[in-house]
Amino acid sequence: MPGRPLSRRTTLGSALAAPLVLAACDIDPPPSDPTSSATPEPPEDAELVATVVAALVRARGVLEEALSAAPDLAPVLAPVADAHAAHLDVLVGAVPDSEVPTAPRPSLPPRPAAVLANVQRSEQRLLRTARTGCLDARSGDLARVLASVAASTSQHAAALTGSAG
Amino acid sequence: MSVLDALQETLAGEHAALYTYGVLGARTSQAATPDLYDALTAGYRRHRARRDRLRVLVEEAGGVPVAAAAAYELDGPLLRAAQVEAAAVTIEESSTEALLALVAQSVGPVREWALTEATWSATWQLELGGEARTWPGAPELG
Structure with missing residues (x-):
């Protein structure tokens, strides 16, 4: 079947950055002040x-709290956590200078x-x-890439439902 | 690749999927393995509806829908339930990959439809004995 191979973050990062470069070439007039230090716009999908x-x-925070509250669920939750980590790795690397935010731990x-x-929710x-x-x-x-993230999340949600009996 | 190319390639894959699902259903006993039989029947119906929708989308994009081949080559004997399940999972993996290519080439309602179908194919793999993956339809990202 025809796929559209990507080489993880490098290619995805290029895909995000390219529209900005093209837009700058095609639309924007030259800056009137070449010494302007205005902050450049982020890529359009950033x-x-x-x-x-x-x-x-x-x-991820919900999963960590879940593992803390119910360690016996580790075999069920670990594959979900692994998938989240891989998805984060690719997406965070796609945006230059981005940082992983933090989230409050749920109770x-x-x-x-x-x-x-x-x-599951x-x-x-x-x-x-x-x-x-x-x-x-x-x-x-x-x-x-995001379609694959959605498909993976749906798969893992179905697996969780199956494990809940 | 244009959106029309992606639609045609997805349609060609659905022709093969329908043929294979038909063979798998014919080799599955409804009495001995009712759950597998039901899963194959549901899969066949979903792919038949998907094929019909793709024909319409191809025509709307200005193309002539690619026709099905007379027959498709199948891997292995496909006699045991486990072999049938594995073949059905392979169908859904291939469909997910083709639909993700269509997602990349399309926008608006076509992308939304392709995303919905890709998510269904990925999730249906679990009904057929498959496992959850990190990058369904895009394994090169792993």
């Missing part, structure tokens, strides 16, 4: 990526079933954010 990164960080009930239900929320990001992305390559 804000969108930041939103998905923040959602991933929030979901979860001590019962495993309730913990799992919280994680958190993953559904992340899925909606990734999906929205995919649909709004100007870069087709970024849209493809």
Whole structure:
């Protein structure tokens, strides 16, 4: 089947940065003051990526709290945490000078079933954010990456539902 | 690759998927493995609807929908339930990959439809015995 191979963050970063360069060439007149030190605009999808990164960080916080509240769930939750880490790695690297934000640790009930239900809700929320990001992305390559993030999140959410019995 | 190219390639893949699902269903006993039979039936119906939608999208994009081949080559004997499941997972993996390529080439309603279908194909793999992946449809990112 035809894929559109990307080489992780480098290519994705180029995909994000390219529209800014093209826009500068095609649209913008030369600056009247060449010594102007105005801060350049970020790539057009950078804000969108930041939103998905923040959602991933929030979901990671829920998972960490869940593992703390119910350590027996580790075999179920570890694959989800691994996927989030890989998604963060690619998306954070795609935006120059970006930093991983922090999220407040949520308070979860001590019962495993309730913990799992919280994680499931958190993953559904992340899925909606990734999906929205995919649909709004100007870069087709970024849209493809976010579509894969959404598909992975949906897979893991289904696996969590299966493990909940 | 244009959006029309991506639509045609996705449609060609759906023709193959439908053929393979038909073979898998024919080799699966509804009495002996009802859950697998139901999963294959649901998959066949989803891909049939997807093929029909793709034909419309190709025409709307100004193309002539690519036709199905008379037959498609299948891997292995596909006699045991585990072999049938593995083949069905492979169908969904291939569909996810093609649909993600369509996501990259499209915008608006076509991208939204492709995203929905890609997410379904990825998730349906678990019903067929597959596992959750980090980069479904884009394994080179892993």
